[in-house]
Structures are given as structure tokens and as C-alpha cells.
Amino acid sequence: MDVQLKGSDEDEFGIECVVQKGEQKAPSCVHGPTLLFEKVCVGEKKGRRFYACSACRDRKECAFFQWENEKVSEARLMAREEENRSKMPPFTHQEYCSRFRRFLALPLGRRFCQDCQLLLLPGEWETHATHKMSQADDLTEARLSRPSLLLKPLENKKSNAQYLFADRSCHFLLDTIAQQGYRKVLCVGTPRLHELIKLRNQEGKGEPMKTLLLDIDFRYAQFNGTEEFCHYNMFNHHFFGGEAATKVLLSFLIEKDGEKVIMVTDPPFGGLTKPLAWSFSQISETWSKLQTLEASDAEVPMVWIFPYFFEPRILECFPSFTMLDYQLDYDNHPLYKHGKTGRKQSPVRLFTNLNPQDVVLPKEEGYRFCKVCARYVWSENRHCSKCNVCPSKDGRQWKHCSECQKCVKPSWRHCQSCGRCALPGHPCGNSPGLEGCFICGSLKHKRRNCRNKEKRRSCNYRPSRPEAKEGRTQPKQAKKPKRKSGAQRRANKLRKAAE
Ligand SMILES: C[S@@+](CC[C@H](N)C(=O)[O-])C[C@H]1O[C@@H](n2cnc3c(N)ncnc32)[C@H](O)[C@@H]1O
Ligand SMILES: [Zn+2]
Ligand SMILES: [Zn+2]
Ligand SMILES: [Zn+2]
Ligand SMILES: [Zn+2]
Numbered sequence: 001m002d003v004q005l006k007g008s009d010e011d012e013f014g015i016e017c018v019v020q021k022g023e024q025k026a027p028s029c030v031h032g033p034t035l036l037f038e039k040v041c042v043g044e045k046k047g048r049r050f051y052a053c054s055a056c057r058d059r060k061e062c063a064f065f066q067w068e069n070e071k072v073s074e075a076r077l078m079a080r081e082e083e084n085r086s087k088m089p090p091f092t093h094q095e096y097c098s099r100f101r102r103f104l105a106l107p108l109g110r111r112f113c114q115d116c117q118l119l120l121l122p123g124e125w126e127t128h129a130t131h132k133m134s135q136a137d138d139l140t141e142a143r144l145s146r147p148s149l150l151l152k153p154l155e156n157k158k159s160n161a162q163y164l165f166a167d168r169s170c171h172f173l174l175d176t177i178a179q180q181g182y183r184k185v186l187c188v189g190t191p192r193l194h195e196l197i198k199l200r201n202q203e204g205k206g207e208p209m210k211t212l213l214l215d216i217d218f219r220y221a222q223f224n225g226t227e228e229f230c231h232y233n234m235f236n237h238h239f240f241g242g243e244a245a246t247k248v249l250l251s252f253l254i255e256k257d258g259e260k261v262i263m264v265t266d267p268p269f270g271g272l273t274k275p276l277a278w279s280f281s282q283i284s285e286t287w288s289k290l291q292t293l294e295a296s297d298a299e300v301p302m303v304w305i306f307p308y309f310f311e312p313r314i315l316e317c318f319p320s321f322t323m324l325d326y327q328l329d330y331d332n333h334p335l336y337k338h339g340k341t342g343r344k345q346s347p348v349r350l351f352t353n354l355n356p357q358d359v360v361l362p363k364e365e366g367y368r369f370c371k372v373c374a375r376y377v378w379s380e381n382r383h384c385s386k387c388n389v390c391p392s393k394d395g396r397q398w399k400h401c402s403e404c405q406k407c408v409k410p411s412w413r414h415c416q417s418c419g420r421c422a423l424p425g426h427p428c429g430n431s432p433g434l435e436g437c438f439i440c441g442s443l444k445h446k447r448r449n450c451r452n453k454e455k456r457r458s459c460n461y462r463p464s465r466p467e468a469k470e471g472r473t474q475p476k477q478a479k480k481p482k483r484k485s486g487a488q489r490r491a492n493k494l495r496k497a498a499e
């Protein structure tokens with residue numbers, strides 16, 4: 001791996017993602033090669049390593065578990081392979097395509113099974129007779145060209161987190177890309193953007209654009225040809241369609257006749273930033289190798305959509321990126337939604353290696369151009385002459401603290417005992433907090449300051465207890481200070497970001 005996993009990602013967690021340098025082949029679950037994690041227990045210097053699913057952070061969804069050095073019997077390996085096979089989609093992509101052609105030829109008898117999320121052919125109606133069904137009126141050509149409206153979003157937070165762009169955000173992305181002359185858009189986990197590009201082509205608006213969707217949601221294979229969609233896992237860069245699918249990406253990345261490529265990705269916000277960065281750097285390297293000599297070490301133009309509080313982690317992996325102030329909204333996310341029901345300001349931003357001043361943020365939505373920073377910023381993000389930047393990350397007006405010599409969130413106050421700005425009511429005296437250090441158990445410091453911390457690499461991942469089905473042995477849960485659940489932590493993070 002080329003992505004540098006230096007430093008710590010999410011220090012207060014007890015599980016870290018270990019990067020392998022290809023010396024050992026990881027076992028596979030149904031989601032492709034697993035990732036190696038290390039469990040660090042209180043008081044122990046060295047953690048125990050195990051393989052777990054790259055895509056699902058919930059053991060209920062993928063129970064794969066194997067200690068790093070565990071001997072796995074032939075019988076168990078075969079059972080595992082069989083299980084992986086049985087969980088694959090019911091049809092191959094080619095079969096989905098030919099089904100779709102037959103489906104389109106059924107002007108009257110179109111049915112979509114909502115329970116199975118499948119376009120049905122007449123011979124299958126009986127099997128689904130008791131299921132909830134959409135009928136012909138709902139399955140016009142126009143409807144079928146918007147699969148993201150037809151398919152039920154997979155909202156399970158710990159894996160798919162399929163939050164779909166609101167129109168405003170999706171059109172902004174598309175217009176920005178088109179304006180900059182990109183003609184090929186690699187959509188990694190952005191099915192709605194992919195669909196919008198196809199619609200734009202159908203409607204003959206502007207120069208035609210090619211688009212390839214890479215997503216783990218294979219339901220999209222029903223609506224897209226083999227050159228338009230690959231069943232893909234972005235946490236391990238795994239193509240479920242094997243070599244044929246890899247070739248689809250390869251040929252998409254070739255820039256012929258001035259067709260410039262850009263990659264747009266909107267991964268589930270649950271974390272694992274570094275495996276994602278690794279996959280994206282694989283895509284970038286593939287693109288770069290296909291370029292002419294003078295550009296051969298360049299990065300593929302990329303837009304990575306993620307919450308602003310991931311900025312340090314993304315920049316650690318991609319130092320050339322800039323976070324832009326544009327706030328993206330989602331149709332089906334209760335918090336990241338514009339209007340009355342959601343928060344007024346979404347925390348989701350663009351991280352990109354495009355030249356920031358070329359990404360024009362709409363004036364009518366409250367953005368302006370800062371000449372000094374040479375980028376468009378949110379109206380509340382005032383330029384600080386002392387820091388010489390527009391400092392706000394969260395959309396509010398930050399204020400300069402002369403003692404800290406930097407701008408801080410408006411709700412923070414300078415605390416003399418801590419010698420820094422913090423929220424009023426914070427645990428004072430630079431206290432590491434009640435949880436203390438996860439490595440040595442001391443309450444005097446946090447894990448990030450622990451002297452016992454060695455070459456540990458972490459990622460935002462904390463699997464729940466593996467299920468007995470896969471792992472005969474289970475990792476012992478060492479006694480440790482009680483920690484919050486993932487959902488609680490995320491909620492706190494959002495709250496903290498809002499304070
Ligand atoms: C936050 S949503 C982004 C959707 C985007 N906002 C849109 O409207 O087009 C995350 C997307 O990534 C996909 N996804 C989730 N886990 C994935 C994985 N491991 N590999 C590839 N795609 C994944 C989901 O199916 C979903 O389409
Ligand atoms: Zn899995
Ligand atoms: Zn059904
Ligand atoms: Zn500025
Ligand atoms: Zn300042």
C-alpha cells in the first residue's frame with residue numbers, strides 16, 4: 001500500500017486497522033478480501049490481530065472472523081467458500097441485462113417486487129404473488145431511468161448508509177463537473193449522480209458524458225449495462241465480477257479524444273478512511289499509468305464527499321486535497337437535509353484535488369469568493385487577517401483567540417488552566433477525561449500521548465463481538481472503562497461539531 005498510515009486515526013478506539021504490505025493473503029468473506037485489525041487491550045503492549053469484513057461494521061451483517069495466525073481446516077474453508085457463493089446476487093450482471101431487455105419489451109405486464117427489489121418477468125409473478133408489488137403505471141420508461149427513486153435506499157448505517165443527494169446538491173456536482181470539461185465520470189458509490197448523468201445524455205443537454213458506477217449495491221445491475229456498472233467494494237478495491245469487471249474500469253480510465261476523467265465518491269460516513277484512501281489511490285494509480293508520460297505521476301481528478309470533521313484524516317492520506325465549504329444535502333438523511341426537518345447546515349463537504357478557485361460555489365446560496373484564500377467560501381466564513389485564512393470548518397463564524405493564536409469555534413472560550421480554548425464546562429486541567437488511556441489504563445493521559453504506543457495504526461472501526469458461527473475462539477474483552485456505542489459516539493461527534 002502506498003497510502004501512508006502514519007499517525008493515529010481514532011485514538012480512543014480499541015481496534016485498529018493494520019495495513020498489510022502484501023506479504024500475506026487475507027481470507028475472503030462474501031465482500032471480498034477481509035482487512036486485518038488489531039485489538040489493543042488495556043495494559044497490554046501488543047494487541048491481537050484478526051481478520052474481519054472490510055465492508056460491514058456490524059457483525060450481524062457479516063460475521064466473518066479469523067485470528068491472524070489461526071489454522072483453518074479444509075472443511076471449514078470449503079464451508080466458507082460455499083457460504084460466500086450462496087450469498088452472491090441471484091443473477092449475473094449479464095443475466096440482469098438480458099432480463100432488463102425482456103422487461104422493457106413488456107409494455108403492459110411490468111411488475112417490480114418491492115420485497116425482493118427485483119424487476120419481474122411474467123413467469124416469476126406467481127412466486128412473488130404475496131409480495132408487495134409496483135405495477136405498470138409506476139414502471140414507465142421515465143421511472144425506470146430513475147432507479148434511485150424506485151429502489152428502497154439501503155439505510156443501514158453500519159454498512160451501506162445509502163443516503164441519496166438532494167436535487168440541489170446533485171445538480172451542483174454535475175454542473176461543476178461539466179463546466180470544467182470532464183467527459184467521463186467515475187461514480188464510486190454515487191448512484192444518483194450516475195443516473196443524473198445518463199438522464200442528461202438522454203435529454204441531449206450539453207456535451208454527452210460517459211459514466212461508470214462502482215457500488216456494492218448490486219440491485220443497480222438491473223438498470224445498467226456491463227460497461228456502466230460494476231459490483232464493487234470500495235473498502236478493499238474488490239471487483240465482484242473479477243477480471244472482466246477490472247477491465248471495464250481500465251478501459252473507462254483511458255482518456256481518448258480529450259475525454260477527461262474525474263472520479264466522484266461519496267462513501268458511507270462510518271469511517272475506515274484509510275482503506276478507502278488506499279482503494280482510491282489504486283484507482284488513481286491505474287489512471288495515472290494510462291496517461292501520457294509527462295502526467296504519469298499525477299493524481300486522478302477526484303471529489304471525495306465526506307463530513308468536515310474527517311478533514312485531518314483525508315488530508316493525511318491525500319495532502320494535495322482541499323476541503324471546500326459547499327454543504328451537500330441528502331433526501332433521506334434526517335440530519336443532513338435542507339429545510340425544516342433536518343439540520344439547517346449539513347456537515348458534508350467536498351474534498352478535492354481540483355483547483356479550489358475553479359469550483360464556483362453558488363452566490364445565490366450564500367457563497368462568496370475570498371481573494372486571499374483563492375477559493376469560494378460560505379458567507380459566514382469571514383477571513384481572519386491574523387490567521388490569514390477563512391478558518392471556519394462548520395459553517396459558523398469562528399473568532400480569533402489571541403492567546404491560542406488561531407481562530408476557534410464561536411462557542412469556545414479561552415481557559416486559563418488548560419491554556420487553550422475549549423467549550424465552557426469542559427473537564428479542566430487538560431484532563432484526558434474519565435476514560436483515560438486505552439493502552440496502559442492510566443487516567444493521566446489519553447491513548448494518543450501514551451509512551452507505550454508503538455507503530456500502531458488505527459482506523460475508525462470497532463467490530464462488535466464476533467459471532468460464534470465464524471470464529472470458534474472469540475477475542476477476550478479485556479476489562480476496560482465502559483465505552484460508548486458506535487451510534488452514541490457518532491451522535492456525540494455530530495453534537496460536538498455543532499457546538
Ligand atoms: C452515502 S451513499 C452515497 C450516495 C450518493 N449520495 C448518491 O446520491 O448518489 C453511499 C453509497 O455507497 C455505496 N456503498 C456502501 N458501502 C459500499 C462499499 N463497501 N463499496 C462500494 N459501495 C458502497 C452505497 O450503496 C451507496 O450507494
Ligand atoms: Zn463481509
Ligand atoms: Zn418478491
Ligand atoms: Zn479567506
Ligand atoms: Zn484567526
Ligand SMILES: [Zn+2]
Pocket residue numbers: 401402403404405413414415419420421
Ligand atoms: Zn484560546
Ligand SMILES: [Zn+2]
Pocket residue numbers: 415416417418419422426427428429430
Ligand atoms: Zn480548562
